[in-house]
Amino acid sequence: MSAPAHGHPIVVSDLSVEYPSHGASPAHVALRGIQFRLAPGEVLGVLGSAGSGKSTLAQVLSGQALEPRSGDVRPVVTGGEVRVLGTKLQPMSRRRLAELRFHVGYLAQDAAITLPAELTVSELVGAPILERDRRYDRRALASRVATLIDAVRLPLTVLDRYPYELSSGQRQRVALARSLVLGPSVLIADEPTAGIDVTVRDAVAGLIGDMREAHAFSAIVVSHDLAVLRRVANRVAVLDRGSLVALGTIDEVFADPLHPYVRALGAALEEGRAAIGDGGSGAGR
Numbered sequence: 001m002s003a004p005a006h007g008h009p010i011v012v013s014d015l016s017v018e019y020p021s022h023g024a025s026p027a028h029v030a031l032r033g034i035q036f037r038l039a040p041g042e043v044l045g046v047l048g049s050a051g052s053g054k055s056t057l058a059q060v061l062s063g064q065a066l067e068p069r070s071g072d073v074r075p076v077v078t079g080g081e082v083r084v085l086g087t088k089l090q091p092m093s094r095r096r097l098a099e100l101r102f103h104v105g106y107l108a109q110d111a112a113i114t115l116p117a118e119l120t121v122s123e124l125v126g127a128p129i130l131e132r133d134r135r136y137d138r139r140a141l142a143s144r145v146a147t148l149i150d151a152v153r154l155p156l157t158v159l160d161r162y163p164y165e166l167s168s169g170q171r172q173r174v175a176l177a178r179s180l181v182l183g184p185s186v187l188i189a190d191e192p193t194a195g196i197d198v199t200v201r202d203a204v205a206g207l208i209g210d211m212r213e214a215h216a217f218s219a220i221v222v223s224h225d226l227a228v229l230r231r232v233a234n235r236v237a238v239l240d241r242g243s244l245v246a247l248g249t250i251d252e253v254f255a256d257p258l259h260p261y262v263r264a265l266g267a268a269l270e271e272g273r274a275a276i277g278d279g280g281s282g283a284g285r
């Protein structure tokens with residue numbers, strides 16, 4: 001499974017997604033009628049207020065929502081179709097899903113706080129490789145892990161540390177390195193720069209930009225940080241309450257906003273109120 005030679009790595013057609021009812025909570029439609037294509041080599045930014053469906057979209061596109069896992073309520077595709085690297089997401093066999101997870105890196109919004117506490121940074125970052133191949137050459141693995149740790153601008157001294165010994169921004173970068181260790185052809189990153197200070201944030205944005213330029217690599221980056229999106233994204237998609245309300249380059253989207261939410265968002269960003277969806281006035285809800 002790899003990106004079809006001239007095809008789009010991700011094709012989303014009329015996608016609707018719902019969280020089924022559970023306990024006293026009724027079913028909730030999180031995405032409705034979403035349609036877009038991710039072009040080969042493209043980075044698409046996803047913007048939207050809290051609860052607009054950004055993380056749900058990331059979970060569905062990464063195949064994360066299809067992983068068998070007990071406990072939490074999973075988003076269910078109730079309409080439309082998603083193709084990732086040429087394969088329909090549903091129905092999908094376990095084998096295909098494992099293959100998909102190999103080619104599609106996923107950085108969850110809570111990745112930094114859910115890093116397994118009992119593993120060192122070097123074990124954490126190398127784990128996805130060893131899970132697939134126990135006999136992987138340890139020296140090659142150590143070198144790959146060190147290269148990634150350096151790429152996310154962490155000192156190599158963190159390799160022997162445990163997550164609880166790191167700052168939240170450092171943990172976020174470890175999680176990013178882990179999501180990249182298999183050399184994915186598509187990365188789906190949910191707030192990759194959350195909790196990271198400005199100087200390092202630029203480095204992380206730069207890393208995603210470099211990957212885009214270096215080889216066949218596409219990404220979907222959920223972020224409320226327009227400075228980061230300006231740096232890495234070719235286009236942005238704006239979600240509002242589960243619907244796609246704008247899609248285009250940042251300038252196209254904000255120069256002549258047709259949708260009231262996009263207009264409010266543009267005004268908020270211009271005034272420097274970067275925290276979209278923080279419950280404040282303007283674009284926040």
Ligand SMILES: Nc1ncnc2c1ncn2[C@@H]1O[C@H](COP(=O)(O)OP(=O)(O)OP(=O)(O)O)[C@@H](O)[C@H]1O
Binds near residue numbers: 052072
């Ligand atoms: N497990 C769940 N069960 C029921 N509803 C859910 C569940 N997870 C999310 N939702 C609902 O689905 C909608 C979309 O949530 P989602 O987390 O995708 O939004 P988001 O845009 O990523 O928000 P944020 O910016 O706060 O991360 C919200 O209304 C949310 O309340």
